[in-house]
Amino acid sequence: MKYLIYGIIAALFMMICVFTLQIGGKGVAAVLLPPSSAAAAVTSSDKIAYLTFDDGPSQSTSRILDILQKDGIKATFFVTGKTSDYSKQMLHRIVDEGHTLGNHTYSHDYKRIYASVGAFKADVDRLNRFLEETVGVRPNILRYPGGSNNHLSWRSGGRHIMSAITREMSSLGYQYFDWNVSSTDAAAVTQSKEAIVESVKSNSSGKKQIIVLMHDMDVKTTTVEALPEIISYLQHSGYHFDVLGKDSYTFQFLRPGKS
């Protein structure tokens, strides 16, 4: 009787051991079996920063490019129609050093470009022809001067001009990019470097993909000064850097054709 009780206890103990091993085995298998979903989880948590520079080329361009080159970072330049030899040299550097060119209209003249859909298209075409002749690149990405929801355009083309233009440009195959992180370097002629850095820090907080608006202009010397700090902050916050392209992440104030 005594041995029978010992036997039952021993059998129960073995059953518990086997059961525990199976659970453990299943647990391990669940972790090890789908490596693809584990990889996908890592990819989807990636943080990407798209640095963008508007209105160049300018006297700041070569300094911006030097900083980007030193840190091995690629950015997107939304340029306008500048035809000096220096500007052409800068366009070559932008392309040769692996950055992306975007169209920011030839004239950047709100009154002219936002007068009608046709006027806008002509200005974009003019810049694309110039860029193609100069550096052999014809951008299919755009940034609207003032952003896609700007109201200054209303004075020239009326209340619905931006929805008409965005609809037309999207149907022609252009993708456009506003921004979800402003550096606020346009808030003053020459904004303080500290304000620029702080704005990027606070506006990027909690965002996985960020399109950072900065300006490449002669007077924006503090943007250039802030750039190394911005890059280092974003790197330490886990972002890697990429260029914008037709199929990349976008952020739009106004959806194409909506007013």
Ligand SMILES: [Zn+2]
């Ligand atoms: Zn601009």
